[in-house]
Amino acid sequence: MDAVTVTTNDRAHLEGFLGDALLMDSFDRVIVVDNASDDGSGELARDAGCHVVRTPRSGYGGAINAGARHVRGEFFAVLNPDIRFLAPDTVSRLAHHFMHKQVGLVSPALQLLDGSLQDSARRTPTPLNLIFRRWIGDERGWVRRGGDVEWTVGAFWLVRRRAWERLRGFDERYFLYFDDVDYCNRLRSAGWTVRFDPTVRAVHAFGAASRKPLTAWATRHHIRSAQRFFTENPRYLVDPRPGTIGPPERRATPRLPERRCADRAGAPARNGAIPTPASSQAASAA
DSSP states (O other): OEEEEEESSOHHHHHHHHTOHHHHTTOSEEEEEEESOOSSHHHHHHHTTOEEEEEOSOOHHHHHHHHHTTOOSSEEEEEOTTEEESOTTHHHHHHGGGGSTTEEEEEEEEEOTTSOBOOOEEOOOOHHHHHHHHHHOOOTTBOOSOEEESEEOTTEEEEEHHHHHHHTSSOTTOSSSSHHHHHHHHHHHTTOEEEEEEEEEEEEOOOOGGGSOTTSHHHHHHHHHHHHHHHHOGGGGSOOSSSOOOOOOOOSSOOOHHHHHTTSTTOOOTTSOOOOOGGGHHHHHO
16 A cells, blocks of 8 residues: 655654654555655655655645555555554554445544544534634534544545545645545545544644634635635535534543444444454455
């Protein structure tokens, strides 16, 4: 499996990325998109043996799309350069979910540098959700249980290439932010599912740039992208789903529906999957 990441003058993060043996050894090739960097990060990636794709300065989605055009195989990974692996079987455990043909994208739980979990799997936001999240740190919409979800943060995805190419990847009109929300929304509309597996974790050096002052460059892009998404998806101007979004569930050991059902001999999984013993996961992903 190949992996795609982007550097836009992200040399410091990329050095850690390339130095992570658990991560680098998990992929056949690592494709680094040099998004018009001038800090030598493209040369750093080339010297590390990566396949480097140079592009004019573009948004994150455009840069990932450029790298994805060079991938081989049925699946590939989309990674931020600030992702680090915690275990050698991270990819194989996530790739196991592709045995379900409806799964178009798989994400792990993301652990922040302080050891806490990022709210990386969520329900599709409404404007009110974003206001609450920014100003009072409200956690509504955070999904902690494993299974099919509405969207996950695009810092670490395993992607089914056929689905990606059918949707033509990220919508490049989103220069920054909401490109992952938009992709997951289009993926589900096309009949695939977004799978979240919190039993697998990776570290994410998350900077929360979109929560900086309203006049900050990143915040302005966040607002602009949100306006585009809600204009094109007006059903999310208010919550279109029944019931209210309550506080996040606090489960000590989150497990996927299919894994819970695996303990019941012959019992069908809630999501329609065939229960698979945990010991066969790696073999199934091969």
